[in-house]
Amino acid sequence: MTEQAIFQGRAVTPEQFLAMVGPEYRQLRIYPTCPSCGSDLAPYGVHSTKVQSRFDHPDKTGCPLSSTPDARYAFLRPNGWDWAARERLFARLCETENLKETYSVCRRIIPGLNSEEFYRACQRAYQYGVFGYRGIELWVLPYLLVTLEDFPKNDKRSIPYRFVLHKPDHTAIDVLWLEPQNCVLRAYFADTGNPMKRREIRIPDAEAEKGREDTDWMKDPLIRLLRRCCEEHGHASVSAG
Structure with missing residues (x-):
């Protein structure tokens, strides 16, 4: 309801x-x-x-x-919606620098995150109306995106796992940007759901936030792959504005 x-x-x-x-x-x-x-x-x-x-x-x-x-x-329940702001926020995400920064922060949280995994997370966010949450802010998107998919084993990840957002009981998802100091991301084994012994990700996380200043390594072929979700939802132009 x-x-x-x-x-x-x-x-x-x-x-x-x-x-x-x-x-x-x-x-x-x-x-x-x-x-x-x-x-x-x-x-x-x-x-x-x-x-x-x-x-x-x-x-x-x-x-x-x-x-x-x-x-x-089930945690993806906001206090309200702003459908007019939905496309504005999504368009901002699709600006080249914002897209690169968001991906880079996600990679700091999920080692070895590839463009296909990033695409699937963005697609699920769009599918569930995340960009239309009333008051949601651009900076918080990486901390939501990494909770939307399981991340399989690869050369940077020794086991499959997922991140789960922990927030105060009986609060809407809005607490993530209104009271981020009260939220953390914790890692769990993807197959059993048991908690993993690895550091919690604070919101915002100092180490992850360094990714915003570490985007120069991204070249045009990768950026084109990151744009895939944007293009599928009518934002083929990803210039800053």
């Missing part, structure tokens, strides 16, 4: 949706959509004095906003 949905390109509450469309939305087959997965949603409890109004979400979709989310991504 979610308190907001997307309709006509902006976030709306159940009350706003019904005011725009009317109570015959089912007969008209007009529905708002989930900001995370795009499923059709239905308003619930708008005139109730016993429950808070919300949008009901189809079950068994694995979406972070459904009542049966994939446990891996």
Whole structure:
């Protein structure tokens, strides 16, 4: 369930949706959509004095906003959405220097991170509406991206593992940029889910942040690969602006 949905390109509450469309939305087959997965949603409890109004979400979709989310991504619940800001933030990420810095910070956290792994993480972030989280900031994206994929063994990684975001209980994902000092990334074995003995990644992490100043080694062939997600979502031009 979610308190907001997307309709006509902006976030709306159940009350706003019904005011725009009317109570015959089912007969008209007009529905708002989930900001995370795009499923059709239905308003619930708008005139109730016993429950808070919300949008009901189809079950068994694995979406972070459904009542049966994939446990891996259940933490991806924001306090609100800003759909107009979504494309602006994504466009900023796709500026060449920002893209390079984001990738470089991710590589400091995940040794040997390649362009395909970075692409998959960016795709999942776009799929789940991460760029539309209200108030999310560009600098925090690396710390979210590295939680969205498992990272298999390679010449820089001796075992497959994943990072899990630890934040205060019962808080929305917004705490990651509003109170980053209260959040950490911890590594877990990808196959068993057991914790690994390696240092926690603070947010922001001093060692990882050095990556923002270490991008000169990236050449055009790599940068073109990093642009793949940008190009697939309409941001082929990645010049700074």
